Amino acid sequence: MTTVAAYAAPAAKAPLERTTIERREVREHDVLIDIKFAGICHSDIHQVQEGWGEAIFPMVPGHEIAGIVSEVGPGVTKYAVGDRVGVGCMVDSCRECENCRAGQEQYCTGGNVMTYNGIGKDGEPTYGGYSEKIVVDENFVVGIPEGIALDEAAPLLCAGVTTYSPLKHWNAGPGKKVAVVGMGGLGHMAVKLAHALGAEVTVLSQSLRKKDDGLKLGADHYYATSDPATFEQLAGTFDLIVSTVSAPLDFGAYLGLLKTDGALVNVGAPEEPVSLNLFTLLGGRKTLAGSMIGGIRETQEMLDFCAEHGIGAEIELIAASEVNTAYERVLASDVRYRFVIDTATI
Numbered sequence: 001m002t003t004v005a006a007y008a009a010p011a012a013k014a015p016l017e018r019t020t021i022e023r024r025e026v027r028e029h030d031v032l033i034d035i036k037f038a039g040i041c042h043s044d045i046h047q048v049q050e051g052w053g054e055a056i057f058p059m060v061p062g063h064e065i066a067g068i069v070s071e072v073g074p075g076v077t078k079y080a081v082g083d084r085v086g087v088g089c090m091v092d093s094c095r096e097c098e099n100c101r102a103g104q105e106q107y108c109t110g111g112n113v114m115t116y117n118g119i120g121k122d123g124e125p126t127y128g129g130y131s132e133k134i135v136v137d138e139n140f141v142v143g144i145p146e147g148i149a150l151d152e153a154a155p156l157l158c159a160g161v162t163t164y165s166p167l168k169h170w171n172a173g174p175g176k177k178v179a180v181v182g183m184g185g186l187g188h189m190a191v192k193l194a195h196a197l198g199a200e201v202t203v204l205s206q207s208l209r210k211k212d213d214g215l216k217l218g219a220d221h222y223y224a225t226s227d228p229a230t231f232e233q234l235a236g237t238f239d240l241i242v243s244t245v246s247a248p249l250d251f252g253a254y255l256g257l258l259k260t261d262g263a264l265v266n267v268g269a270p271e272e273p274v275s276l277n278l279f280t281l282l283g284g285r286k287t288l289a290g291s292m293i294g295g296i297r298e299t300q301e302m303l304d305f306c307a308e309h310g311i312g313a314e315i316e317l318i319a320a321s322e323v324n325t326a327y328e329r330v331l332a333s334d335v336r337y338r339f340v341i342d343t344a345t346i
Helices: 042-048 150-157 159-169 185-196 211-217 228-233 251-255 296-309 320-331
Strands: 002-008 017-023 030-039 065-072 084-087 090-092 133-137 177-181 200-205 221-224 238-243 258-266 287-290 315-319 338-342
Touching (some): 030 150, 084 150, 090 133, 159 238, 159 296, 185 211, 200 211, 211 221
Parallel strands (some): 238 258
């Protein structure tokens, strides 16, 4: 075992503090990664606060990990010491179910192992990226192309693939009208990616506060959802709406913005249940759907796509000691658009 420094929440809703954790020795197919940068995802906050249910403490959050390989196991074939790599939301899965075999480990029916707040196949709790190093099976590591700076690449491991996956699945591209609900950590990536895929992109945000940013990142249009006229003006407009917000929406109102056969896909995960009048789905054969991160193969595809199109996250780099303040600012929507921890400061 190797002892490394990390930032952890000692208990639910407790502030994060500096501590040490144990990382396993490198096994046959393991990669030891010196973590350089770790993104702060809203889901880190949900889990520290037990908003999604009972969690495991102490908790070291972080599933947007970018770093450099410093050691490989004897059976490793995909990576070598010195490689630029990333780790996202999963570090293992059953690898045998239909979904795993199809490269969709995020939907593993046997239960995947999450990067933190999970239990590995060895029975030990998993600890995430707010730490100096991590040991991961090579099959759950992705390569970060040279064309993306490591700090801007870190948020792609969750925010990037979480928005890329539904955009690809629902065929966002030339001739398609795509709306993105929310202009935060996920939303700003959805705008960049939908634009790069060739879609006509509209941002639906509570206010016009971030309009200039949205247009700069690739949006063609920007509307305030606080203005009732927006829902009248845009009725029946979109092929696809991707909702990135983690607060309950008036789904009936948003479904009214879809064309016949359009889809409203949720990638944000509110803690509260939502209600829906099913007539808003029936009229127009509309789909209300969800999508969760992406498989390892698709995550690599997304990173390669981002490198090809010069896409990285818009980030604010912080020291590890600022993490609790950063959490407060995320909850206040006061970040443009993703906090990333410089792990050299841990």
